Amino acid sequence: MREEYRAELADVTQTLVAMAEGVRGAMRRASAALLSVDATDAEEVVLADAETDALYHQVEEKVYDLLARQAPVASDLRLVVTALHIGADLERMGDLASHVAKIALRRVPTAVPEELRPVIADMAATADGIAGKVAEVLRTADAARAAELEHDDDEMDELLKQLYGLMLGTAWRHGVGPAVDGALLGRWYERYADHAVNAGRSVLYFVTGETAAPAAS
């Protein structure tokens, strides 16, 4: 049973890797669509979110199957349920990429105000790096890399402060609409990173069996 259990757990992990890669690609395309104002790309991101949802559904089914047939206990049980938590975080990251794409669609043909572009581009790059790391640690089970995710999130918080500083500063000339969109965008990148850190923390537990402190929100 032990070997079969491991094989089934590896199968769940594979699906989680596919989810992580999917939501990374989704946010990358959504950010590119936002900064280049490409409506087609943005629409595809919104539509593709159903694939992430389908993968999450697969994770749930596999976990139920594993629980029902292997009836794991103690730390094995926690490991299996942790897969559900990781799946839920990744699923939400897909939603947030879709939200960014929807802002890109709404802004067509107006681009993000010039002075916000560098910080939005940095948030997009940070989000991409974090999501890439989640996929990587799911694949490699590298605990040290998973632990790095905690600090990658600090960078996003710093960028969010910069973004707000620009919109709330005296030099802001774009009025309320772009500032409201900017605030929502900032929030979505930040939440994307939060969920990635949560997922990373769960991966850390998934691969080492050790719990980290819960995330601040």
Add this chain to the structure above:
Amino acid sequence: MREEYRAELADVTQTLVAMAEGVRGAMRRASAALLSVDATDAEEVVLADAETDALYHQVEEKVYDLLARQAPVASDLRLVVTALHIGADLERMGDLASHVAKIALRRVPTAVPEELRPVIADMAATADGIAGKVAEVLRTADAARAAELEHDDDEMDELLKQLYGLMLGTAWRHGVGPAVDGALLGRWYERYADHAVNAGRSVLYFVTGETAAPAAS
């Protein structure tokens, strides 16, 4: 075993009811603090969020215990795991109440701009009604009432549109800062309602064993 299983499930439900009542009270106090600019109340909401987190932790522990000792299968298994999903939604509602309280703290001593007050008050009342219904259906297992939650959410979406209309309209005279705060507030009430609807959908499954369609996000 069957009876013991039911008793343990009832115990998990009790903890979920306590969480639902807690996050309802938290959002009610956060909204009151926001509209009356009461810093003490707002601070207490932020501090009290740890209690919600502790209850969620209890739900997780009880679910693990139940899974390990009763090894439920099929629909029983889904029911138990559903409790985790409900707990996660309620936990997030607590976070969102805390976010509203933090805006209240940041605004001291400036109140919400006069023209936003009625719609924010309506969002607060809608959030309160929805959270109350989640607690109620968890307690009573009333499937018809749980199903109502779907439509209560539509009301929140409508209020969010009104809020944005006010801030993006030509009559807006409060500049960017209050609009950004208003956008975030609107978003948090909306997410609070979303999580409540998700929880309600899970409760529906929890009490009837029937799944509803997944939430749009």
